[in-house]
Amino acid sequence: MRYGGDNRSRLLLVILIVTSLFLITLDLRGVQVMQGARNGAQTVLSPFQRGASFVFTPVGNFFSDVAHLGRTRSKLKALEDENALLRERILTRRSVDTEIGQLKSVLNLAGKASYKIVNARVIAQGSSATFTQTIIIDAGANMKITRDMTVISGEGLVGVVKEVYPTTSLVMLSSDPSFRVGVRIAHSEQIGILSGQGTNHAVLQLLDSQSNVKVGDVLLARGSEGDKPFVPGVPVGQVTYVADAAGAVSATAEVKFFAHLSSLRIVAVVVKAPDADPRDALVPPKPMPTPTPTVTVYVTPSASPSPTTKK
Amino acid sequence: MLTRRLLLTSTIFFTLFILQESLFSQVRLPLGGFSLFLIFTICWSALSTPEVGAITGFGAGLLLDLAPANDGPIGQWTLVLIVIGYGIAFLRYGDDSLRGNPFSLVVLVAVGVVVTLGIYLTTGVLLGLDLGTGFQLMKILMGNGIWTLVVAPFLLPLISRLHRAIFETRETL
Numbered sequence: 001m002r003y004g005g006d007n008r009s010r011l012l013l014v015i016l017i018v019t020s021l022f023l024i025t026l027d028l029r030g031v032q033v034m035q036g037a038r039n040g041a042q043t044v045l046s047p048f049q050r051g052a053s054f055v056f057t058p059v060g061n062f063f064s065d066v067a068h069l070g071r072t073r074s075k076l077k078a079l080e081d082e083n084a085l086l087r088e089r090i091l092t093r094r095s096v097d098t099e100i101g102q103l104k105s106v107l108n109l110a111g112k113a114s115y116k117i118v119n120a121r122v123i124a125q126g127s128s129a130t131f132t133q134t135i136i137i138d139a140g141a142n143m144k145i146t147r148d149m150t151v152i153s154g155e156g157l158v159g160v161v162k163e164v165y166p167t168t169s170l171v172m173l174s175s176d177p178s179f180r181v182g183v184r185i186a187h188s189e190q191i192g193i194l195s196g197q198g199t200n201h202a203v204l205q206l207l208d209s210q211s212n213v214k215v216g217d218v219l220l221a222r223g224s225e226g227d228k229p230f231v232p233g234v235p236v237g238q239v240t241y242v243a244d245a246a247g248a249v250s251a252t253a254e255v256k257f258f259a260h261l262s263s264l265r266i267v268a269v270v271v272k273a274p275d276a277d278p279r280d281a282l283v284p285p286k287p288m289p290t291p292t293p294t295v296t297v298y299v300t301p302s303a304s305p306s307p308t309t310k311k
Numbered sequence: 312m313l314t315r316r317l318l319l320t321s322t323i324f325f326t327l328f329i330l331q332e333s334l335f336s337q338v339r340l341p342l343g344g345f346s347l348f349l350i351f352t353i354c355w356s357a358l359s360t361p362e363v364g365a366i367t368g369f370g371a372g373l374l375l376d377l378a379p380a381n382d383g384p385i386g387q388w389t390l391v392l393i394v395i396g397y398g399i400a401f402l403r404y405g406d407d408s409l410r411g412n413p414f415s416l417v418v419l420v421a422v423g424v425v426v427t428l429g430i431y432l433t434t435g436v437l438l439g440l441d442l443g444t445g446f447q448l449m450k451i452l453m454g455n456g457i458w459t460l461v462v463a464p465f466l467l468p469l470i471s472r473l474h475r476a477i478f479e480t481r482e483t484l
Contacts, residue, residue, distance in 0.1 A: 009361055009362045009365075012362055013365050013393070013397055016365050016366070016369045016393045017393055017394070020386045023384075023385050023389060024384050024386035024438075026385070027386055028438070037377055037385065038381075038385065041377035041378065042379035044329075045332050045333060045379065048332070048333035049332065052333040124333065124336055131442055131451065132382040134382075136380065165379065170379055177442055177444070197444055197447070
């Protein structure tokens with residue numbers, strides 16, 4: 001039987017499509033009910049995300065290890081069980097160590113610039129069905145977080161708070177294609193605009209075509225009016241490639257972000273910027289060449305080799 | 312009967328939505344990975360009549376729109392999935408050679424996923440969303456298609472069994 005589609009089903013289709021168009025219109029007009037619906041959904045989801053993150057994080061690399069279990073001999077099995085348990089403990093420990101390391105470095109960075117921050121754990125990494133680059137963190141309105149606050153990690157800029165829910169918030173990563181930040185090249189006054197590309201590289205557009213940007217130059221966030229969405233002085237990235245176009249109106253360059261946006265565990269939300277612009281204080285130190293140990297022996301010849309008697 | 316089917320179907324979709332948003336979104340796969348929720352929705356529509364396909368698309372789209380990580384306006388996914396749900400059910404329902412052939416269903420679902428994302432992107436551009444470079448988008452689209460081809464054969468038996476348990480006969484709503 002060939003399905004022709006009678007009037008009833010066409011009517012249904014039209015009603016459904018009109019409903020969805022109506023929803024789109026309502027949302028684009030900024031009706032509060034729509035935002036409320038999304039808020040509600042996040043409130044329902046966040047305990048599940050927390051749970052999944054808690055269960056999943058330590059055992060992420062563990063499935064392959066478990067796959068080798070299941071030998072028949074009981075002694076071997078007991079040993080392997082013990083081994084797996086210990087290995088799991090090490091993995092848990094290692095993931096905790098990573099978190100401690102990230103927490104330490106972010107505190108270090110914030111302390112150097114005297115930002116006032118709220119620490120948060122990353123509990124979900126966006127949704128694979130969308131094309132935006134976002135993370136969800138476990139601090140929200142309960143920690144006095146509001147929209148458009150800067151989010152940093154130990155290495156530098158991570159993104160900006162986009163939506164705040166009661167106990168969680170959504171952070172747009174700096175790699176998101178719609179992300180823009182005004183930057184300044186460290187140790188100079190050249191300014192430009194950095195736009196995310198969906199990868200861990202971004203494109204820098206300098207406002208002045210005469211500027212001489214070099215590979216290796218460090219970029220700092222320029223800061224916005226009222227420190228929202230960007231507080232000044234946060235390290236953003238390093239220039240990896242300069243496009244040489246003599247006739248172009250503005251110079252462009254490719255920039256690699258300092259922050260490892262795909263392996264974020266602990267981040268910090270800057271809730272209050274310092275009173276004074278930290279300027280170039282946060283430029284990461286150049287990697288030092290490992291010093292070769294040199295031993296210097298100082299020999300002071302004594303005038304008379306008589307034993308000292310003074311006690 | 313109708314209420315029972317509606318309740319069971321929405322329970323299944325809601326559970327899957329929570330799993331997708333909390334658990335599967337933590338798994339990072341090369342080439343952007345795949346969306347279990349989309350595959351499930353498109354399979355489900357393909358097994359139904361066009362009316363049920365459109366309603367399935369409506370419900371699933373509404374859930375996807377409510378996902379907090381979603382950037383577009385509420386209603387965009389709903390619109391896309393209604394069209395896809397109706398279209399895919401219409402295609403498969405009318406063509407006898409497509410029915411009862413599991414391989415063609417797998418291909419249909421994979422193509423459906425890619426087309427769905429394509430329509431979503433197109434409407435996104437029309438609505439003025441910022442989407443990033445063409446290469447990156449092509450990579451995500453292709454990656455989704457390939458992953459769906461890989462994963463769908465394992466999911467299809469489960470989905471069709473569930474579907475048969477809820478709609479004993481395919482013809483009636």
